[in-house]
Amino acid sequence: MVASNGEIAGAINLVTLVTLFTSIVLAFSAVGSWSHRHEVLTRWPVAEATIRSCAIHRDFPFRRNAGGIVSWIVCNVDYSLDGVAYAARVESTMRHAGDSGTYITVSNGRLVTVRPEVIFKGWIATHRPGSQLALRYAPAHPDAPTFIGVDNVVDLEPVSGSIAGVFVFGVLTILGRFVSARLARADGAAL
Numbered sequence: 217m218v219a220s221n222g223e224i225a226g227a228i229n230l231v232t233l234v235t236l237f238t239s240i241v242l243a244f245s246a247v248g249s250w251s252h253r254h255e256v257l258t259r260w261p262v263a264e265a266t267i268r269s270c271a272i273h274r275d276f277p278f279r280r281n282a283g284g285i286v287s288w289i290v291c292n293v294d295y296s297l298d299g300v301a302y303a304a305r306v307e308s309t310m311r312h313a314g315d316s317g318t319y320i321t322v323s324n325g326r327l328v329t330v331r332p333e334v335i336f337k338g339w340i341a342t343h344r345p346g347s348q349l350a351l352r353y354a355p356a357h358p359d360a361p362t363f364i365g366v367d368n369v370v371d372l373e374p375v376s377g378s379i380a381g382v383f384v385f386g387v388l389t390i391l392g393r394f395v396s397a398r399l400a401r402a403d404g405a406a407l
Contacts, residue, residue, distance in 0.1 A: 225399040232392030239385035246379050253373065256364045260352040263361065265293035267347050268303075270340045272333060285313045287332050289339065289370055293349065297358050306351060306361050308336075308370035339369045 270291040277286060289308040294301065311332035313319045318329050343349060351361035363370040 222400070225396045228392050228396040228399070232389055232396065235385045235388040235392060239382050239389060242379075242381040242385065246382060253364060256352055256362060260354055260362075260364075262350050262352055263295045263297055263358075265295035265304075265349050265351050265361065267343055267345055267349055268292040268294060269345055270343055272336045272340070273307075274333075284315065285317060286310050287313070287336060289336050291343070291349070293351065293361065295351070295361070297353075300358075302359050302361075304359060304361050306363055308363050309372040311336075311372070335369055 268291075270289055273288055273290050275286045277284065288310045291306050292303070293306060294303050296302065311319075311330075313330075313332050317333055318331050320327055320329055350366065351363065352365055353359075353361045365371060
């Protein structure tokens with residue numbers, strides 16, 4: 217049985233709604249991420265912390281569906297603010313990779329393969345226990361520091377990825393609407 221143009225257009229419209237919804241969610245995510253990062257980078261003070269330990273943590277959330285590894289750095293740090301000593305745990309941005317431990321991205325206009333754990337190991341090697349690290353903290357919660365604004369290994373800026381997603385899903389939405397309209401016109405002309 218061959219599907220009619222109307223049935224195909226209906227399926228494309230459904231997919232188009234999903235891509236439109238995804239694009240909208242990513243747009244709101246980009247705005248929220250930008251707003252939070254802007255607040256942290258402009259209003260949260262910086263504290264010099266002493267690293268007690270740093271380690272790579274891993275999770276395999278997609279193992280049942282043929283894989284994927286999520287890894288991130290966790291550091292235990294000590295710092296002092298206004299004579300009050302704090303001991304805190306701070307976590308880097310999570311990096312997703314395939315079972316091979318790699319992912320592909322665009323850097324300087326070309327495709328590159330990235331191995332997050334290798335990058336994390338290098339970062340940890342240069343940030344040994346006893347070394348200093350500048351962290352930001354919320355004035356209302358000085359006991360919860362963040363890596364935001366530290367460097368691009370432990371803090372990936374998520375806004376550009378969300379905007380890229382908005383663009384990709386927006387283009388898919390427009391393309392889906394175009395194809396759906398063409399199929400509907402062709403179906404109408406055949407009658």
